Amino acid sequence: MHKSKLHRLLLCLSIVLMSPFSLANETLSLKQAFSNDFYIGASLKAEFVDTSNHANKQLINREFNSVTSANMLKWGPLNPKANTFNFNSADNFVEFGALNNHYVVGHVLFWHNQTPKWVFQHNKHKLLNREQLLARMNERVKLLSKRYTNEIHAWDVVNETILSNGQWRNSKWIEIIGEDFAEQAFIIADKHLPKSTELIYNDFGMTAPGRRDAVVKMVKQMKAKGIRVDGIGMQAHWSLNSPSIAEIEKSIVAFANTGVDVHITELDIDVLPREKSQFGANTKLKLPMTKHNNPYADGLPQAVDMALAQRYKDIFELFLKHKKSIKRVTFWGVTDQDSWLNNWPIKGRTSYPLLFNRHGQAKAAYQQVIGLKKQPVASSTK
Numbered sequence: 001m002h003k004s005k006l007h008r009l010l011l012c013l014s015i016v017l018m019s020p021f022s023l024a025n026e027t028l029s030l031k032q033a034f035s036n037d038f039y040i041g042a043s044l045k046a047e048f049v050d051t052s053n054h055a056n057k058q059l060i061n062r063e064f065n066s067v068t069s070a071n072m073l074k075w076g077p078l079n080p081k082a083n084t085f086n087f088n089s090a091d092n093f094v095e096f097g098a099l100n101n102h103y104v105v106g107h108v109l110f111w112h113n114q115t116p117k118w119v120f121q122h123n124k125h126k127l128l129n130r131e132q133l134l135a136r137m138n139e140r141v142k143l144l145s146k147r148y149t150n151e152i153h154a155w156d157v158v159n160e161t162i163l164s165n166g167q168w169r170n171s172k173w174i175e176i177i178g179e180d181f182a183e184q185a186f187i188i189a190d191k192h193l194p195k196s197t198e199l200i201y202n203d204f205g206m207t208a209p210g211r212r213d214a215v216v217k218m219v220k221q222m223k224a225k226g227i228r229v230d231g232i233g234m235q236a237h238w239s240l241n242s243p244s245i246a247e248i249e250k251s252i253v254a255f256a257n258t259g260v261d262v263h264i265t266e267l268d269i270d271v272l273p274r275e276k277s278q279f280g281a282n283t284k285l286k287l288p289m290t291k292h293n294n295p296y297a298d299g300l301p302q303a304v305d306m307a308l309a310q311r312y313k314d315i316f317e318l319f320l321k322h323k324k325s326i327k328r329v330t331f332w333g334v335t336d337q338d339s340w341l342n343n344w345p346i347k348g349r350t351s352y353p354l355l356f357n358r359h360g361q362a363k364a365a366y367q368q369v370i371g372l373k374k375q376p377v378a379s380s381t382k
C-alpha cells in the first residue's frame, strides 16, 4: 500500500477508536482536557451573544473557558461616529463571559482596520495632531475601563503594527503619533486599566523572521523602559502546510524568552486553495469565486478532513510541549459555519477551518486534539 494511504488509514482507525462515544473521553471537553495546560477560547460574533438561545451557546460553554469579542469592541463597530456608541452587543458579550466564568479577552484597543476616519480628524480637512490623538486614545481606554473594569481579563492593546519585514506599518497611527505609537498605546492602557488586566501585543504572520525579530525587539525595549506588556498574541491564521511546525516553535520560544506569556489568539487552519499573496490582514481583498477555488462546496473529502486532523494534532502537540509559555489557545470562531474564511479572501466559499462542523459536531480534528491528552508529551523547553 502507498505510504500516505497507509498513514491515512491508520489515522482513520485511531480516530474511530477515540470517538466521543469511546469510554475514556465520554465526558471530556476541550476545556477539561487542557485545564492544566492553557485556556481554550473562541471568538464570538455579536449574533451569539445577542440571541438568548443561540444553538451554539451550550457548545461554547461546554468546550471553551475563554471568549474573545470578534468585532463588538473594535473602535468602528462600537463607536462609529464621535458621539455614537453601540454598547448593546459589547455589554451582552461581557455579561456572557462573566456569567459563564470565561477568561474574557477584549479585542482590540488600537488597530489600523475597522477604525473610523473621524478618530484621526478634526474635521474633513484637518487631521489631529499627536497630542490630540493621544488624548482620544486615552478617552477610549478610560471609557472601556470604567464600563468593564474587572470583567475583561486581557486586552489586545495594539493589533498588527509591524510588517513582515520588521518595519512599522504605514498607518494613521504612525503618521500622526510617530514611531512610539505602540509604546504610547501600552502606556495609556496601563494607565487606565486595572493592573490585573493583561496587556497583549497581537499580530498575524508571526513566523515571518522579520516580524518575529521586530516584535521581540519592541517588547524588550518596552520592558527596558518600564512599560508594561504582559503577552504576545500570535493570531495563527494558518493553512494545511504553512507555516511549518519548526517555524511556529521558533516564534513561541522567541516570544516566551522576552518574559511575557504567549497567547494563540485567532487559530484557524484554511484547507481551501490560497495564493501566497493572499496571506495577511488585507480584509478588504475581494477575489472572484470559481469552481477551482471553492472545491469542497458539497462536502469535505475524507482525505482532506484527515489532513486537517493531522495538522491540528501536530500543532497542539507543539502547544503542549510549550505549555509553560502558552497561556491561551483561542480559535477564530466556534463552528465552520461562522468562520470568516467562508468570505475571505473570496466571498461565499465553503470553508472548514475549525474543530466543529456546520452542525456544531466535533470533527476528526477535534478527536485528534483531545486524543493528545491521553498520551505523554514532551515537556517544555522553556
Ligand code: GLA
Binding pocket: 070, 107, 159, 204, 235, 266, 281, 283, 340
Ligand atoms: C484579523 C483581526 C481580527 C479579524 C480577522 C479576520 O486577524 O485581528 O479581528 O478581523 O482579521 O476576521
